[in-house]
Amino acid sequence: MKKLLLSSIAFVFLLSSCGSKTKGELVGAEGRKWYPEKPYGMELIPRGAFIMGKSEEDQAKLLNAPTKTVTVRSFYMDDTEITNSEYRQFVEWVKDSITRTKLAVLADELQIGPEEGGIGDYAFKDADTTKLSAYDKYMLDNYAGMSDNFYEGRALNKDQDLIWDISEYPDEYYTEIMDSMYISEDESYNGQRSIDVTKLKYKYSWMDIDAAARAKTGSRKDFIRQEELNIYPDTTVWIRDFEYSYNEPMHNDYFWHDAYSEYPVVGVSWAQARAFCNWRTKFKNDDQKSRGKQFVNQFRLPTEAEWEYAARGGIESGTYPWGGPYVISDTGCFMANFKPQRGDYAADSALYTVEAKSYEPNDFNLYNMAGNVSEWTNSSYDPASYDFVSTMNPNGGDGSNERKVIRGGSWKDVAYFLQVSTRDYEYADSARSYIGFRTVQDYMGEEDSTQ
Template sequence: MKKLLLVSIAFVFLLTSCGSKSKGELVGVQGKKWYPEKPYGMELIPRGSFIMGKSEEDQAKVLNAPTKTVTVRSFYMDDTEITNSEYRQFVEWVQDSIARTRLAILADELGLSSEDGGIGEYAFKQADTTKASVYDKYMLDNYSGMGDTGYEGYSLNRDEDLVWDTSEYPDEYYTEVMDSLYIPEEESYNGQRTIDVTKLKYKYSWMDIEAAARSKTGRRKDFIRQEELEIYPDTTVWIRDFEYSYNEPMHNDYFWHDAYSDYPVVGISWKQAQAFCNWRTKFKNDDNKSRGRQFVNKFRLPTEAEWEYAARGGIEGGTYPWGGPYVISDTGCFMANFKPQRGDYAADAALYTVEAKSYEPNDFNLYNMAGNVAEWTNSSYDPSSYEYVSTMNPNGGDGANARKVIRGGSWKDVAYFLQVSTRDYEYSDSARSYIGFRTVQDYMGEEDSTQ
């Protein structure tokens, strides 16, 4: 019997050896074929070293940017600031998710399904969490800011189009849910029904990798952070940022009107910009999952060093993204959107912001790295950070420091703030009419065009 068992084991080993493609050699794990791709609307910034800081005169005498040679890895960067249209896609996705979540919950409470029609058409796709995949439970589509609903792990039905025209609401239950998304009738005017933007909340989690790596104690769950915040831009910044100034038309129209779709979004706090990055990563990976492709690495805000390196466009010692020390071209035209003269905002042919693809791009094909709107970075602001940050991928990240670096200057700033080496900051929970952002993604390769 023992001899028969040994023969059986040897036979199984022989079969597995014959069927192996490695032939016993160390060939590595053969996983799925990876198809890298250049992210839409982004430019590749090649790795390199540069002298970060003020090599020219520090006119403001702030002494916060001494020169330092540093090296950054390759990354992709948006060729323009995130526009109103692009941010509206985020807002509408959150709005859509909230509506679908509330419709599905009420349908479940009423015991209705797609077969019943009406609100039942929006019932949860998966009403039995024991059958839901681990991915479905982890990537739950419940980003409605409703807290624990008891429906965690259920999948929303996104196949059925939402009805926003009140004359076409399918039943009274649908009407009840949709009306809950709008401001009360006594708060509306001119007969306009307006979405209650305070209900547009995005909920997500992330892991504090740096804190976990430096910790000698604690479990993984101790470093998972939960975030939930309102994501609609603060349009009141157009009025609050300027005393005794009439900017009501910008408050009323700038974010939502199609005329401003290609203009940079403003009124976004650093925390909202971080939420957008998280959503953009999820949005892309949800699509990749449906196509059976590997996930992409995350979109994020650039570090201060990455931003300056990209803004310089490969020009050593340049004062501005176009290199030269002047803000006017050989033909007498201004090179960026800023405040060129005291009180004369329109001298550069723009009063407020301009379209994201305005003026000439720098040598990395990035638009408006100087002027238009200042841009959030991932780095925390410390006047002395250049003295202690690493020379390899430097980043003054500090979760306890609410002051975040902004770069590039804006439409309301003088030329000094447009210089690629000028540092400034704003608090992470603040929103301004002159601060926007753009995102980056770490470079992992490009698709082979010869295959």
């Protein structure tokens, strides 16, 4: 009997082996060939080594950027600063999601479903259980209500367009929710009632890989961080940054008016810039998932070393992104948007910011790596960090250090801050009329040589 059982097992094994495509060879797990897709609006910055720091005289005598040869890996970088138009896409997405969530929650509380119309058209997708997959039913039965927010994780119905015209609101419940999204009547004037931007909060989670890698104990959940913050730019920076100065038109119009759509967004803190990066990653990967494609890796802020390497554009020991040593071309034109002379902001033909694609790009095809707006980086500022950071992909990241490096100088700075090696910082919770940002994405794989 025992011999018969062993023979049966051997026969089954033989049958399963006959149908194998690998013929018993080590060919690797089944997968798809990965070809990198150049992200829209970005340039590939090839890996390389460069001399980081001040090779020229440090006029400010800060001594915080001694020369150091370092190497960085390949990455994509936005060819311009993030514009008002691009950041408004983020704001509109958050506004849309919050409004839909409010509508879905009220519909759920009132037990109104899609079959009843009105606010029911915006009920959670799982409200109609007949259309749920087996997986969705399982998740609803086993995980709904486990978090502090009972409704967290339930899918919104984004197939139904939101109605913003008050004359077309479908019912009183819809009207109630839409009314809650606007500032109160006693806060409006001149008959204009606008969205209450304090309600535009973005919530996301991320894993502190650095802390997890260095910890000796703890589970994954110990290193998952939760973030929730208001993401609307602080438009009051145009007034608060400058005492006894009339900048009210910039406060009123700069972020939302179409005239400034292609200008760099300002009034965004370091934390808000990071939230934008998280959203951009989610926005792209939601589309990847819908098309059955692999996820892309995250968008993020550049490290200080990546920013300087990209700003140099491959020019060794250059003072500015165009090389230098002057800020005026041989035809007498200024090469960037900054403050050329004391009290004279407009000598370079710009008073405040200019459109993101202004002036000539550097040799990596990146615009305004000097001037226009200073840019947030992922690195924390320490005047001695060049002495201890690695020579491979250096990054002075320190979660407890609220001083974050900004680079490139801005429209209100003198030429010294435009130098590719000049370091400056601002506190992470600060928002300024002269600080913006651009994002990067790590490069993976090799180019498809057959295309």
